[in-house]
Amino acid sequence: MYNPNMLKTFLDCPKKYYLKYVRQIQAPVKSEPFEKGKKIHALANYYLKGCDITKFEKVLNPDETSVWNLLKNNEYFNKTYINSEYNLSCKIDNYWIGGRLDALVKDENRYYILDYKTGSIPQNPEFDVQTMIYLLCADKFFDADLTFIYIDLKNNKNYRIDLTDEMRAKYTDEILKIITTVEKSNFPKKSACKFCEYKKVC
Ligand code: SF4
Numbered sequence: 001m002y003n004p005n006m007l008k009t010f011l012d013c014p015k016k017y018y019l020k021y022v023r024q025i026q027a028p029v030k031s032e033p034f035e036k037g038k039k040i041h042a043l044a045n046y047y048l049k050g051c052d053i054t055k056f057e058k059v060l061n062p063d064e065t066s067v068w069n070l071l072k073n074n075e076y077f078n079k080t081y082i083n084s085e086y087n088l089s090c091k092i093d094n095y096w097i098g099g100r101l102d103a104l105v106k107d108e109n110r111y112y113i114l115d116y117k118t119g120s121i122p123q124n125p126e127f128d129v130q131t132m133i134y135l136l137c138a139d140k141f142f143d144a145d146l147t148f149i150y151i152d153l154k155n156n157k158n159y160r161i162d163l164t165d166e167m168r169a170k171y172t173d174e175i176l177k178i179i180t181t182v183e184k185s186n187f188p189k190k191s192a193c194k195f196c197e198y199k200k201v202c
Contacts, residue, residue, distance in 0.1 A: 001089055001096040002097050002098075002133075002175075002179055003097070003098055003099045003133070004130035004134075005099075006021055006182075007133075007175075007178050007179070007182070008130075009021070010178070010181075010182050010185070011129070011178065013189070013190035013193065013196070014185050014187040014188050014189075014190075015187050015188060015190065015198075015202060016198050016202075017182070017185075018187035019201060025201060027197035027198050027201070028197065029197050036064055037117075039064055040064065040067055040068055040071060040116060040118055040153070041102060041116060043060075044071060044102065044103065045084045045085045045102075048081050048084045049084060067118055067153050070153050070156050071116060071151065071153060074151055074158070075158070076105065076112055076149045076151065076158060077103070077151065079105035079106060079107050079112060080105055080106050080107065081105055082104040082105055082106055083101075083103070083104050084101075084102065085100055085101075086101045086103070086104055087099075088101060088134070088137040088138060088141060089137060090136060090137045090140040090141070092136060092172055093176055097133050097136065097179075098133070098137055099130065099133055099134060101113050101114070101115070101134055101138070102115050102116050104138070109145065110144055110147055111144045111146050111147070112147045112148075112149050113135065113146065113147070113148045114149050114151060115130065115134075115148070115150050115151065116153060117150055117151065117153060117154065118154065120152075120154065121150040121152045121159055122150075125148075125159050126161055127170075127174060132174060132175050133175060134148060135148055135161075135167075136171055136172065136175065139163060139168060145162070146162075147160055147161065147163065148160075148161040148163070149161075
């Protein structure tokens, strides 16, 4: 099954995709830059599932507390909860695609896929592989209008993408195009790669 990280890795560098997903070599990565995001995602999941998180909230540092408060007060985060850390997959053509949604919520008009970002949102959010894969998968499961929301916690903004018939067709074509390229690839190296965790084994 192809998930967003796999396709993003391939688009970043086919050789890296080969090392990581074909050879299955795990390169060590520094965890510090991801700590805040991990904490906020875990907290959000417990909170949405109705757990008592007061003890966890007390151990957040001031920066984490302010990011968490932004998320807790976000208009989309406060819509009706359906599920969180939610695995979805579907088949397009002969290929399985899927991933784990941060949260799925709804109101009387539509369903919303939420993705919280403590760092930057994608440069081209409408055609980011994560946006496309999540919307296509949710579209197979739910008979409802669908919207993807990037909750940009760095800038306290929401970025909204509504799934239309035109977008659905474009997303299907685009994802199939990338997967077909992966399947036919001989995994060439990227030319400029100063900061790659696979440099030593590449
Ligand atoms: S070192 Fe460069 S070519 Fe090798 S996997 Fe990393 S990004 Fe790709």
